[in-house]
Amino acid sequence: TATVIDGKFIADEIRTRIGSEVRRMKEGIGMVPGLAVIVVGHRRDSQTYVRNKMMACAEVGIKSMVAQLPEDCTKDQLLGALSSFDADPSVHGILVQLPLPQHLDEGKVLDVLRPEKDVDGFHPLNMGNLAMRGREPLFIPCTPKGCIEMLLRSGVEIAGKKATVIGRSNIVGLPTSLLLQRHHATVSIVHAFTKNPELITCEADIVVTAAGVPNLVRGNWLKPGAVVIDVGTNPVEDPSSEHGYRLTGDVCYEEAVQVASAITPVPGGVGPMTIAMLLSNTLDSAKRVYAFT
Numbered sequence: 001t002a003t004v005i006d007g008k009f010i011a012d013e014i015r016t017r018i019g020s021e022v023r024r025m026k027e028g029i030g031m032v033p034g035l036a037v038i039v040v041g042h043r044r045d046s047q048t049y050v051r052n053k054m055m056a057c058a059e060v061g062i063k064s065m066v067a068q069l070p071e072d073c074t075k076d077q078l079l080g081a082l083s084s085f086d087a088d089p090s091v092h093g094i095l096v097q098l099p100l101p102q103h104l105d106e107g108k109v110l111d112v113l114r115p116e117k118d119v120d121g122f123h124p125l126n127m128g129n130l131a132m133r134g135r136e137p138l139f140i141p142c143t144p145k146g147c148i149e150m151l152l153r154s155g156v157e158i159a160g161k162k163a164t165v166i167g168r169s170n171i172v173g174l175p176t177s178l179l180l181q182r183h184h185a186t187v188s189i190v191h192a193f194t195k196n197p198e199l200i201t202c203e204a205d206i207v208v209t210a211a212g213v214p215n216l217v218r219g220n221w222l223k224p225g226a227v228v229i230d231v232g233t234n235p236v237e238d239p240s241s242e243h244g245y246r247l248t249g250d251v252c253y254e255e256a257v258q259v260a261s262a263i264t265p266v267p268g269g270v271g272p273m274t275i276a277m278l279l280s281n282t283l284d285s286a287k288r289v290y291a292f293t
């Protein structure tokens with residue numbers, strides 16, 4: 001059976017290192033990294049994600065602040081919050097918690113965020129530089145970066161391997177496929193229009209799935225010995241659990257664990273890594289601003 005890749009353990013190690021780097025910065029130049037989060041509306045999941053990010057910042061000594069805007073806020077209010085964080089020199093990273101309410105255009109919002117503070121790595125300039133050979137983005141999106149970090153720290157070779165990414169969203173699937181190419185994998189992409197996706201996944205040495213569909217990836221979709229990174233975080237009804245639901249990935253874990261050589265659990269896999277990478281991007285941004293090495 002597969003080795004379980006413990007994302008929480010790896011993320012804890014990374015957070016400890018970030019904590020000591022933040023202390024060293026504070027002692028060296030009297031500055032700490034700062035992260036600003038803009039939330040629109042009161043989606044329960046968004047509120048939870050934001051709270052977790054704030055707590056993680058506090059734990060490593062990163063200063064964090066939140067602008068909570070009403071569900072019906074105007075585009076100008078949102079841009080106002082963005083530009084005041086943009087002008088604040090103690091803020092090194094700004095993120096807009098997605099999804100935004102329908103009436104606000106996510107693309108337009110990302111356009112006005114300066115790439116230098118785009119710690120989510122979603123600005124077209126950062127995304128474009130990620131896609132182009134010979135160029136370096138200022139920030140790499142957190143979830144894809146966390147997936148690669150888990151592979152590297154688990155000793156999985158990427159160069160020359162076949163990788164299949166399931167999903168092509170701007171925040172996970174697309175940047176993950178670009179990042180795997182940067183690491184010299186041969187990458188196939190499967191999405192909602194793909195016919196017979198299992199024929200593509202079963203050739204892959206590495207499968208990263210971010211479709212948002214519980215139990216999509218069955219054991220017989222996998223090549224024996226494949227490494228499986230499950231980004232899916234899907235609430236499914238479960239009367240026996242405290243809130244009436246539990247989180248499950250895109251992978252049918254019980255089947256996959258029999259076939260794969262390594263697999264990430266949900267929860268406790270990619271989720272904790274995403275937050276660790278956000279802290280890491282914020283620290284890197286502050287280091288860049290203060291030229292602190």
Ligand code: NAD
Pocket residue numbers: 143166167168169170171172173190191192193194197210211212213216231232233234270271274
């Ligand atoms: P999305 O809905 O924006 O994109 C889903 C992608 O999957 C699309 O490209 C779609 O074409 C593809 N897809 C949908 N159904 C499919 C199917 N049946 N077969 C093949 N492809 C299919 O979602 P997203 O924002 O990319 O998130 C994907 C999943 O990852 C969700 O479960 C989300 O909760 C989770 N997520 C987890 C983290 C984390 O930190 N762990 C971060 C972001 C997203």
